[in-house]
Amino acid sequence: MKTLAIQTRERTEFVDITAQVQAALEELGVKAGAVTVFVPHTTAGITINENADPDVVADIKAVLDGMVPWTGHYRHGEGNAAAHVKAGLMGSSVRVLVENSRLQLGTWQAIYFCEFDGPRCRLVWVSGT
Numbered sequence: 506m507k508t509l510a511i512q513t514r515e516r517t518e519f520v521d522i523t524a525q526v527q528a529a530l531e532e533l534g535v536k537a538g539a540v541t542v543f544v545p546h547t548t549a550g551i552t553i554n555e556n557a558d559p560d561v562v563a564d565i566k567a568v569l570d571g572m573v574p575w576t577g578h579y580r581h582g583e584g585n586a587a588a589h590v591k592a593g594l595m596g597s598s599v600r601v602l603v604e605n606s607r608l609q610l611g612t613w614q615a616i617y618f619c620e621f622d623g624p625r626c627r628l629v630w631v632s633g634t
Contacts, residue, residue, distance in 0.1 A: 506632045507533055513623035517570070517591075519552075519562045520618040526601075526631055527608050535633030536606050543598040543630045548588035548622035550595025551629070556615030569594065588622035595619045603633065 507529035511520055522542075530540045544551045555561040569591050579586030599616060602609040610616075618629055 506630055509629040509631060511618050511620075511627045511629055513618075513620040513625055513627065515620070516575075516623050517566055518620040518623055519566065520620065521556055521615045522618050522629060523556070523608065523610070523615045525629075526616050529631040530603060530608065530633050531606060533631070533633045535603050537604055538634045539600050539602050540608070540631060540633040541598055541600050542616060543632070544592075544618065544627070545597075545630060546592070546627055548585055548592050549627055550592040550597060550619040550621070551599050552595050552617050552619055553599050553601070553610070553614050554617060555613045557613045562617070585622045591621040592619070 509522065509525050509529060511522065513520065526540065526542055542551055554565065573587045573590045575587045577587065581589065618627065620627065
């Protein structure tokens with residue numbers, strides 16, 4: 506397993522980590538099969554989406570903020586309930602096929618680390634089979 510450290514700078518931020526995941530699978534020696542990318546945090550997530558148009562990420566952030574506003578009638582006393590809900594909606598892992606030591610993503614796809622309670626230094630775990 507390979508651990509990536511991701512430093513975020515905003516409360517809500519989507520960080521394209523595709524190149525780091527590709528490098529990690531090369532270090533792990535994964536030539537074919539699949540790679541799992543996992544976020545061990547309850548206020549961060551991971552997703553695959555378009556990387557060609559930055560407006561897509563902006564739209565996702567706006568929709569999530571509309572669905573789950575930062576302030577609301579939450580019972581969680583720590584003050585970051587919205588971050589927990591958003592992380593739950595995005596999910597904590599993605600699995601990507603690997604062929605010839607390369608991630609098999611679609612033309613416009615990228616792997617995004619999703620920060621919902623930043624800024625922070627976060628971990629992402631990468632493991633291949």
